[in-house]
Amino acid sequence: MKLLSISSGKVMPLFGNHHPDYKSVPSGIRKTSISNLENATKIQIGNLGIQGDEQADLSVHGGLEKAIYVYPAEHYAFWNELLTRETKKPIALQYGSLGENFTIEGLLETEVFVGDKLVIGELQFAVTKLREPCFKFNAALGYKGAAKAMVQSGYSGWYLRVLKTGMVSAGEKIQLIPGPRDTSIAQQNRNLLAKRNQKDLWD
Template identity: 85%
Template sequence: MRLLSISSGKVAPLFGDHHPDYKSVPSAIRKTSISNLESCVQIHINKLGVQDDEQADLNVHGGVEKAIYVYPAEHYVFWNQLLTRETKKPTSLKHGSLGENFTIEGLLETEVFVGDKLEIGDLEFAVTKLREPCFKFNAALGYKGAAKAMVQSGYSGWYLRVLKTGLVSAGATIKLIPGPRNTSIAQQNQNLLMKRNQKDLWD
């Protein structure tokens, strides 16, 4: 298990400056890799996440309990195939395109439980919850069914609390330290799927 990429982003208009209805909607969902296997730059991680990374709506993103958003690289094949089919445009997403801070390999939602700890390099994190996508995720990927596809597929990724701050770079190994193991991220996602299906809560 290892860290493939660290990404960050700045708050900007989600739909650009010329959309008649949404030009005032801010978002930092569009992330850019700042440390990767081609350039293993050390990045400072503080209690609120990646240094200089921003979040537009702190009610639903960021903060101590959602300081780092992690996403498995294994799911990129799914998204590239889905978007290529649905948008009729060849798609090859770069790490960070799903809004994640850490792109990792070797660890999936079925294997991660709330309360587990992850040691990444010299740093330590606690798993807190899954990511719940909204209309901003649809906009970032240019496909109105993206949020629904994320929940239905179970490819949600998860948030981390930072327990030990410091420097880390892409290429760092990941060690999983099991917690109580009561609820996995995959189980949380199933609960969210049932809730949305019952109430028809799709953006």
Template identity: 80%
Template sequence: MKLLSISLGKVSPLFSNHHPDYKSVASGIRKKSISNLQNPIPVEINHLGVQGDEQADLGVHGGLEKAIYVYPAEHYAFWNELLTRETKTPTTLLHGAIGENFTIEGLLETEVYIGDKLHIGDLEFSVVKLREPCFKFNAAMGYKGASKAMLQSGFSGWYLRVLKTGMLSAGASITLAPGQRDISIAQQNKNLLKNRNQKDLWE
């Protein structure tokens, strides 16, 4: 298991025709890789996440409980194929495009449970919850069905709390220390999907 990329983004206007109430909204979802396997520069990770990263709505993203958003690189093929088909535009997403801070390989939602600890390099993190996509994700992807596709696929990624701060570079190895293992990220995703389907909460 390995950290492939560390990404950050600044809050900027995100234009959208994917929500009836918003034509433009502030978002930090557009993130770019600043440390990767080609250029593994050290990046400071503090209790609020990647130094220099910004979030527009701290009630939904960021803060101590959602300091780092992790996404498996294995899912990028799914998004490239889906977006190429639905937008009729050849799509090859770069790491960070899903809005994640850490792009990783070798660890999926079915294998990660709330309360598990991740040791990445010399740093330590705790798994908090899945990512719940909204209309901003639709806008960033340029496809109004992106949020629904994320939940239906189970390819949600998850948030981390930072337990031990310090410097971190792409290429660092990842080890998992199991917690109580009551509910996995995949099961949490299934529960959320069921709830949204029952209440017809799709945007």
């Protein structure tokens, strides 16, 4: 298990026709890798996440309980294939393109439970919940079905609370310390899928 990339972004206008009421909304979903295997810069992580990273809507992203968004690199092939097919042009997403702060390998939603701890270098984190995509995710990827595809696939990623702050760089090994193991991120996603299907709630 390894941290492949650390990504950060500023709030900026996000344009698209992916919501009936907004042509442009402020969003911090567009992230750029600032530490990766080619350039393993040490990055400061505080209680609210990566220093300098921004979120536009703190009711759904950011804060202590959603300080870091983690996404498995293993799912990138799924998104590249889906978007290439749907947009009719070759897509090769860069790490950070799904809005994540940490792109990792070797750990998936089925293996991660709420309350588990992740130790990365000298830092410690607690797994809090899955990521629930919205219309901004559709706009960022340029595909109206992106949020629906994320929930249906179960490729949601998850949020972390920061337990121990400090500096970390890409390339660090990840250690998982199991918590109560009552609810996995995959189970949270199945619950969300059932709820959205019942309400037909696709933003």
